[in-house]
Amino acid sequence: MTDQIKELIKAAKERAVKETDSEPEPALTSAVDWPVDCKVGLGLEGAVACETTIGYVNGSKGWLIYRGLDCFELSEFSTFEETSYLLIFGKLPTQKELDEFKAKLGKYRVLTQEEWDAVNALPLGKGHPMSDLRSAVSVLGLLDPTSEDTSVEAETEVAIKLIAKLPVITGIVARTRHGEKPLQANPDLSLAADLVRMMSGNEPTEEDARVMDVCLILHADHGMNASTFTSMVVNSSLSDMYSSIVAGIGSLKGPLHGGANEAVLKTLEEIGSPDNVDAWYKKAREQKRKVMGFGHRVYKAYDPRARVLHPLAELLSKRDPKIQSLYEIAVKLESAVISELGKEKKIFPNVDFYSGIVYAAMKIETEMFTPIFAVSRVAGWTARVLEYLKKNRIFRPRGIYVGPAREEYVPIDKRG
Numbered sequence: 001m002t003d004q005i006k007e008l009i010k011a012a013k014e015r016a017v018k019e020t021d022s023e024p025e026p027a028l029t030s031a032v033d034w035p036v037d038c039k040v041g042l043g044l045e046g047a048v049a050c051e052t053t054i055g056y057v058n059g060s061k062g063w064l065i066y067r068g069l070d071c072f073e074l075s076e077f078s079t080f081e082e083t084s085y086l087l088i089f090g091k092l093p094t095q096k097e098l099d100e101f102k103a104k105l106g107k108y109r110v111l112t113q114e115e116w117d118a119v120n121a122l123p124l125g126k127g128h129p130m131s132d133l134r135s136a137v138s139v140l141g142l143l144d145p146t147s148e149d150t151s152v153e154a155e156t157e158v159a160i161k162l163i164a165k166l167p168v169i170t171g172i173v174a175r176t177r178h179g180e181k182p183l184q185a186n187p188d189l190s191l192a193a194d195l196v197r198m199m200s201g202n203e204p205t206e207e208d209a210r211v212m213d214v215c216l217i218l219h220a221d222h223g224m225n226a227s228t229f230t231s232m233v234v235n236s237s238l239s240d241m242y243s244s245i246v247a248g249i250g251s252l253k254g255p256l257h258g259g260a261n262e263a264v265l266k267t268l269e270e271i272g273s274p275d276n277v278d279a280w281y282k283k284a285r286e287q288k289r290k291v292m293g294f295g296h297r298v299y300k301a302y303d304p305r306a307r308v309l310h311p312l313a314e315l316l317s318k319r320d321p322k323i324q325s326l327y328e329i330a331v332k333l334e335s336a337v338i339s340e341l342g343k344e345k346k347i348f349p350n351v352d353f354y355s356g357i358v359y360a361a362m363k364i365e366t367e368m369f370t371p372i373f374a375v376s377r378v379a380g381w382t383a384r385v386l387e388y389l390k391k392n393r394i395f396r397p398r399g400i401y402v403g404p405a406r407e408e409y410v411p412i413d414k415r416g
């Protein structure tokens with residue numbers, strides 16, 4: 001079964017190479033000579049924040065690379081644990097290093113009684129699960145006596161704790177929302193398999209565990225995206241790792257970022273049937289509505305993560321006619337968007353377009369999609385925070401003041 005997943009990923013990679021062959025190969029890295037001359041657009045488009053060896057996104061070729069390794073190969077052969085090690089420590093681990101890292105993740109995954117009681121005492125389930133997650137990470141920070149130590153060593157240990165603990169909190173959030181009993185971690189399982197178990201209450205199938213592992217690998221890092229940058233900005237004041245990750249979760253929550261996967265599924269449900277796609281799309285364009293799951297600041301080619309997730313969504317959709325219908329709507333919508341906006345504006349599906357179908361096929365509630373994204377992205381957030389911490393300089397861009405220079409102060413009783 002997992003061989004079939006490998007074959008699907010391999011074929012997705014072959015398509016990616018074929019379709020972007022004519023795009024020029026850019027120089028991968030070059031030493032930065034500060035200050036850098038660059039043209040900055042709104043939303044800091046084009047701005048350069050730092051040098052990094054963690055990950056590289058090439059928008060015209062559709063490349064996503066972690067520490068020199070292609071995301072297609074990582075999703076075919078790696079695991080989320082190994083990929084997290086790669087992001088944090090800068091190289092693939094030896095078997096011994098991986099075993100030790102997994103043992104540590106397993107140890108931290110089991111919440112202490114104090115952590116368990118504190119997280120479960122929160123008023124979870126009243127708002128969005130991302131707000132629950134944000135609050136729970138904050139509480140874990142309160143309980144960690146090392147949290148105020150901002151040395152690279154101490155923050156690295158906190159990074160590992162957070163990678164281990166986010167799946168457990170996500171499981172608690174997923175279950176308490178519906179009055180179900182939360183589950184403690186099982187360190188004998190892979191992080192991906194345990195995440196599925198702690199959310200659903202059932203031992204995952206081999207297929208579900210591997211697909212979740214691939215999803216976590218693909219979402220782990222993605223350049224200087226909003227939530228990563230947010231985490232780095234917070235840590236650059238030498239605040240602390242928990243505050244930085246709490247802020248990253250807050251940023252990821254929005255529908256223009258991680259929240260898009262949730263919005264995609266709602267869109268597909270709103271469309272309702274493949275027969276309604278053309279009319280829905282025409283109306284959306286007339287209303288100048290953005291189609292969720294499409295477009296990207298960096299990718300002007302097909303997002304490689306969507307290339308992998310598309311065939312996995314197709315594979316899993318066969319389990320349930322309702323999901324199959326959502327998949328068929330998605331395929332038709334993709335073709336409508338690409339035939340117009342693909343040509344005009346280089347808008348293609350992004351990572352969020354097919355991930356929702358994959359999760360829905362695993363019977364995961366729509367509101368939990370973005371917390372799963374956070375479970376994965378915490379590896380990238382922490383890796384980049386740690387990298388920046390080693391040569392830290394507080395972030396401090398400028399705003400261009402366009403208001404009046406000097407106004408006269410008018411007493412309140414004289415204001416019109």
Ligand SMILES: CC(C)(COP(=O)(O)OP(=O)(O)OC[C@H]1O[C@@H](n2cnc3c(N)ncnc32)[C@H](O)[C@@H]1OP(=O)(O)O)[C@@H](O)C(=O)NCCC(=O)NCCS
Binds near residue numbers: 260
């Ligand atoms: C990802 C996103 C925020 C990137 O934003 P950005 O780099 O600021 O790009 P803009 O929003 O300025 O879009 C550039 C142009 O493409 C259009 N466009 C971008 N994404 C679009 C979408 N999903 N549907 C329709 N049109 C889109 C914009 O309307 C704009 O057109 P204009 O030049 O005629 O005004 C944006 O594409 C988006 O909102 N997508 C939908 C949400 C989503 O899927 N987010 C997940 C990202 S992984």
